[in-house]
Amino acid sequence: MLRIIHIVENLDKGAVENWLVNIFLSSRKTRPDWHWTFYCILGKEGRLDEKVREAGGEIIYSPVNISNKISFLRHLRSVLKNGSYDIMHAHHDYLSGFYLLASARMRFKKRILQIHNTDKALPVGNRFLHQMLLGPFRRLGFYFSDLIVGISKDTLVEFTGERKLKRPKFEVLYYGIDLRRFEENANPAEFRSNLGIPEHGKILLFVGRMNELKNPVYIIDILAALLKSRNDVYGVFVGKGDQEAIITKKAAELGIANHIRLLGWHDNISGIMKNADVFVFPRNEFPREGLGLVIVEAQAAGLPMFITKGIVQDAIVLNELAFYTDLSDPFKWSEKISGVLNNGVPISRKEALSKMKQSKFELNIATGNFVNLYES
Known part of the structure; x- marks a missing residue:
């Protein structure tokens, strides 16, 4: 004992x-x-x-x-x-x-x-x-x-x-993490309906504290860039923090307020991730994330991840899901995201979860x- x-x-x-x-x-x-x-x-x-x-x-x-x-x-x-x-x-x-x-x-x-x-x-x-x-x-x-x-x-x-x-x-x-949570079936149509998003809308998901270090406000710039070439994308934010008001204000100023949803903290992160299309985490590159548990969870959900070098390599198990981009230009992000939304990634969600179950x-x-x- x-x-x-x-x-x-x-x-x-x-x-x-x-x-x-x-x-x-x-x-x-x-x-x-x-x-x-x-x-x-x-x-x-x-x-x-x-x-x-x-x-x-x-x-x-x-x-x-x-x-x-x-x-x-x-x-x-x-x-x-x-x-x-x-x-x-x-x-x-x-x-x-x-x-x-x-x-x-x-x-x-x-x-x-x-x-x-x-x-x-x-x-x-x-x-x-x-x-x-x-x-x-x-x-x-x-x-x-x-x-x-x-x-x-x-x-x-x-x-x-x-x-x-x-x-x-x-x-x-x-x-x-308990990966059994990611075995539950997704229901994209119901999830989108509950959020007032069209059935075929594409969801860019952020999960984490809404603070300057995590940089969620940058997603508004990415979303605005995407909306110049397509109108089916929506930003969904899970978390709370001092950047919430800034996100709402900036989206309104850019005329894209109807393309964002702020959900606050949520207990069913795995369910939300299973119903999203891509995970976007534009953290400032210094100081780096200690690990990034949400990065591990996103991989378990099989989500393509658009991230910076602020995410440590230790957190990456599935390299085919990790897309690194610097913070110099949101249009770089929008191009990569649009490409994945159109063409997918070379690993299924089922395969991703199976590999994560064998990981550290x-x-x-x-x-x-x-x-x-x-x-x-």
Whole structure:
């Protein structure tokens, strides 16, 4: 039996927490005696809480805001001490160095720092303070961790500065997803009808946070370029963020507001992807995506993907679905997209799903790798 504590934001809509809860649920099949605790630093409930408790997991909400640094560390330290944990697993990149400080002079089988992003984010709200703290937090992470894990090679290299990532200190651990969701039959006609899109309309799909880094507003430029040569294309956006209003405003200014649909967050991403025609993700090229779980999901759905070099190579399993383009000209995107809409790709959706089920991202395979991380 192992006692494990994960330090996370809260168990809500974040990609990290969704992946982690899926791994937790999957691991119950082979390691039902492991005790999992999720320490939520935001101190509030999330939509995944009930699912975790039903499966026997424990959730602890921090009663102290992280801005109150000393009191926060004291509470976390008391939880670590009273819980007698074997594994401490922190999921906040640079900030994890701060969390690991709470474990000083305690014994663990392993203390793991996991890097999920390449953007060097710290929630301090001050650029000068941000730059000042990156180095110390990184050093704390190195000093107090037994293992540093990245969700891709790029995330590890970005955090460590190391080009030769040697075991046992460094490890790449890929996300896993439940691919059974992608076996469900699509119903394109009904899906389009529900969105007020013509039955034969072509859907350009974006899924993710609507922020400047993900760059969803660029899709409006691509859509406008496409509409100069064809009128059957529609942009469907799944997610929320500060770019929503900009997208709506720009579409109206260009006279194409009737060709976009904003759906907000949605639980049935696999169903939406199965009914779309292409996936468009024009992320800024720097900093790069840590991995891009939606990229993995798009491949499982058999969607042609129009992406930038902001997507790391680790995320690509099916090269025949990946179309790279820079952000210099939306007409380049429109030409490539129109070509695929007209001619298709050399792999069927059924074949794509079959290949993804054999990949490192299949949930059972990923869970086995996760379990091995703790037991090795």
